[in-house]
Amino acid sequence: MATLKDIGIELGLSVATVSRALNGFPEVNARTRDRVRQTADRLGYRPNRIAQRLVTGRSGMVGMIARIQPDMSSDMIFFEMLTGLTAALAARDTDLVFAVDQSDEPVLPYQRLLERGILDGFILNAPVPGDPRVTWLKARGVPFVVHGQDQVQVDYPFYGIDNRAVMVDSVDLLAALGHRRIAFLNGELRLAFANDRLAAFRNAMAAEGLSVPDHFIASDDPSENYGYGRGLAMLSGRLGPRPTAIVCGSTLTAAGVLRAARDLSLNVPGDLSVMAHDDALPKHRATNFSPALTVTRAPMRDACVPLANHLVDHIDGVAAAQLQTLIRADVIVRNSTGPVPEEGKDPWHSTQ
Amino acid sequence: MATLKDIGIELGLSVATVSRALNGFPEVNARTRDRVRQTADRLGYRPNRIAQRLVTGRSGMVGMIARIQPDMSSDMIFFEMLTGLTAALAARDTDLVFAVDQSDEPVLPYQRLLERGILDGFILNAPVPGDPRVTWLKARGVPFVVHGQDQVQVDYPFYGIDNRAVMVDSVDLLAALGHRRIAFLNGELRLAFANDRLAAFRNAMAAEGLSVPDHFIASDDPSENYGYGRGLAMLSGRLGPRPTAIVCGSTLTAAGVLRAARDLSLNVPGDLSVMAHDDALPKHRATNFSPALTVTRAPMRDACVPLANHLVDHIDGVAAAQLQTLIRADVIVRNSTGPVPEEGKDPWHSTQ
DNA sequence: ACTTTGTTCCAAAACGTTTTGAGTTCTGTA
DNA sequence: TACAGAACTCAAAACGTTTTGGAACAAAGT
Known part of the structure; x- marks a missing residue:
């Protein structure tokens, strides 16, 4: 490994001059700079x-920590983000230290990693309302960026989708089709985004003058089984009036709902409209569904580059206020949504 | 962040003494050591x-690099390993730097990371025969450990399963049940382990005096679709004589084969025996198959702790020869294997 | 001739740790 | 009392970089 000293000796220069030459300081002769650059290249200096x-106090390394869950289902999303972020950080000449959180004390792994004295900042994912990691890191002035937000108004850098808009768009689309009984299969309420969506759903429904009975709301870790189970329960009618439309927090959940509809011989979108929010993970493609799924779409991958840039910029001193991005998900209407079935003509009345 | 100097000032000691006290050197007074330890704890020194x-030239950090594949299927395995390894490394007070390989030059990301001057070693996964990363790292004396081996006889630390034994066990089990037409749905031949298995399969078959027609061998990235497609092709008979038993490189592939058998109305194990090697990933549990799958079993997770220990030990100076572990997979007989159907009584002759 | 200004470079300090070589203070023995 | 040896501690160097505070020199202005 060549050092500054090696280059200095080779050229008869001091390390100081070599350092300045390579770092582009103005007080070094252009010819000297060229000579330094050349020998640096020749010696493979890094x-x-x-x-x-x-x-400098800067290492060019940031940290990201995964919660190990007994259920590994949602971790595919994490891995997707991890690889994307690592690639995006590489473009900013930054490396990533990965750690896992096995304790039930959320800040512990962050503290442990920080105390090593090797990190410039952190990337936080899956924030919960009033996230303790956020308050802890903020308290000691450690730079970080969050995928999402832990509350509506924040003063740290983040990148996330406008969950309120997602719900308004979904409810409005279905309401415009005449639906009045709209159910919502939400994600885990523990997480901030699911919280936001639930509140936004309720508001959007109220704005349309629609009521939301308790059994129209469910929340759990997204999975096909969850969608199937809750979908079946809602559509069977044993919980109360049946919904004519179901909004799902993820396409995985929607897959379960579609299976439930199939098992109940319900036609989608004839008897039931289904839509979902689509994170556009490479595995589950919403277009491959039958019928093709109407979605609000915001690819997870799209978050990686801005998240990486926000963090590195923040470490570089850019103010948090400049580094807050809330993007609006696209509404993509496909074949799983349609007009509400005429009252009295829905399959439950006609067959039963 | 408290430093050695802080502790030294607090106690009226030099940084040298504080350093030795904390690192357990013998030439420091026991009382002094205690005092140092206490104030270190109190100040939260790390x-x-x-x-x-x-x-020292040691950082307590090692690197691991993921190849980003357009198809993310096999990456679930990588992530499983990544989290397990990170946890195992944490137990040895070692952190992990994660990077992704987007180029087609396999050593480049290793070089890039190494030149940062921050790593003590690497963990290599998915070796290919004569792996260029191995030769490159070996050439510059960088410590590393491999999950598996890139060839039969190696001189570096590794942990892997005995792939030869896996195939011998599988073939012997089926041969003992009377099977003579045994097919093999292997993994990607690009990878060393699949190479080893193919050779071992051929040897084991030859040892049993059984021939292996070309169409009994397939190799591809493991997936349900791959198992279904090749299984259907083999069992339809349009490629040649049909196998009475199929060995799969992964349970995912076996799931596809079972579906193909179902579609062809073949009874497993009555008409067809199916077995697989089971990496025991949390998602795909072989016991949940119907029928429950006979497997050679070696949980991926089991590799993490030995891999982490091998690497850290090697960095600590333990010779590579002491750090080579080849474990034998368990053979677990369940309900997907049975005696070969009597000649002339198999479903193709009876129904067709 | 003397000062000023600008250009180009350098020596040295600093970051926090480990380690070397050299004291300094105790203890026990002659 | 003197001395050897053990026990303990310290100052300083080293790792490779950035950064501070000049120094040397030339060109330009007075």
């Missing part, structure tokens, strides 16, 4: 991050 | 990895 960090 | 690395 600055030692360790030494850089020791003196 | 050694600065950066400074440590600069002077």
Whole structure:
């Protein structure tokens, strides 16, 4: 490993001059700079991050921590983000330290990693309302960026989708088709985004003058089984009046609902409209559904580059207020949504 | 962040003494050591990895690199390993730097990360025969450990399953049940383990005096679709004589084969025996199959702790020869294997 | 000739740790 | 009392980088 000293000796220059030459400082002769650059290239010089960090306090490394869940289902999403973020960070010459959280104390792994003295900042995912990690990191002035927000009004850098808009768009679309009994299979309420969506759903329904009976709301970790089970329960009518439309928090859940509808011989969209929010994970493609799924769409992948940039910019000193991005999901109407069935003509009345 | 100097000032000691006290050197007074330890705890002192690395050349950080594939299917396995390894490394006070390989030059990301001067070693997964990463890292004396081996005889630390034994066990089990037409749905031949298995399969078959027609062998990235497609092709008979038993490289592939058998109204194990190698990923449980799958079983998770230990031990100076573990997979007989159907009584002759 | 200004470079300090070589203070023995 | 040896502690160097505070020199202005 060539060092600044090696280059200096080779050229009869001091390390100081070599350092300035390579870092583009103005007070070094253009010819000298060229000579330094050339020998640096020839010797394959790369600055030692360790030494850089020791003196500048910057290491060019950030951390990301995964919660290990007994159920690994949602972790595919995490991995998707992890690889995308790592690639995006590489473009900003930043490396990523990965750790896992096995304790039930959420800030512990962050503290442990921070105390190593090797990190410039963190990427936080899956925030919960009033996330303790956020308050902890903020308290000690550690830069971080959040995928999403832990509350509506925040003062840290983040990138996320407008969950309120997602629900308004979904409810409005279905209401415009005449639906009045709209159910919502939400994600885990523990998570901030699911909280936001639930509140937004209720507001949007109220704005349309529609009521939301308790059994029209469910929330759980998204899975096909969850969608099937809750879908079947709602559509069987044993919980109360049946919905004519179901909004799902994820396409995986929607897949379950579609299976439930199939098992009940319900036609989608004739008897039942189904839509979902689509994170556009490479595995579950909403177009491959039958019928093709109407969705609000915001690819997870799209978050990686802005998240990486926001964090690195913030570490570089850009104010948090400049680094807050809330994007609006696209509404993509496909074949799983349609006009509400005429009253008295829905399959339950006609067959039963 | 408390430093050695802080502790030294507090106690009126030099940083040298504080350092020795904390690192358990013998030439420091027991009372002094206690006092140092206490104030270190009180001040929440944690050694600065950066400074440590600069002077010792050790950082307590290792690297792992994921190949980003357009198809993310096999990456679930990688993520499973990644989290397990990270946890196992944490137990050895070692952190993990994660990077992704987007180029088609396999050593490039390793070089890039190494040149940062922050890593003590690497964990390599999915070796290919004569893996270029192995030769490159070996050439510059960088410690590493491999999950598996890139060839039969190696001189580096590794942990892997005995793929030869897996195939011998599988073939012997089926041969003992009277099967003579045994097919093999292998993994990607690009990978070393699949290479080893194919050779071992051929040897084991030859040892039993059984021939292996070309159409009894297939190899591809494991997936349900692959198992279904190749299974259907083999069992339809349009490629040649039909197998009475199929060995699958993964349970995912076996799931596809079982579906193909179902579609052809073949009874398993009455008409067809199916077995697979089971990496025991949390998602696909072989016991949940119907019929429950006979497998050679070696949980991926089991590899994490030994891999982490091998690497850290190797970095600590333990010779590679001491750090080579080849474990034998368990053979678990369940309900998907049975005696070969009597000649002339198999469903193709009776129904057709 | 003397000062000023600008350009180009350098020596040295700093970051926090480990480690070397050299004291300094105790203890026990002659 | 003197001395050897053990026990304990310290100052300083080192790792590779950035950054501070000049220094040397030339060109330009007075």
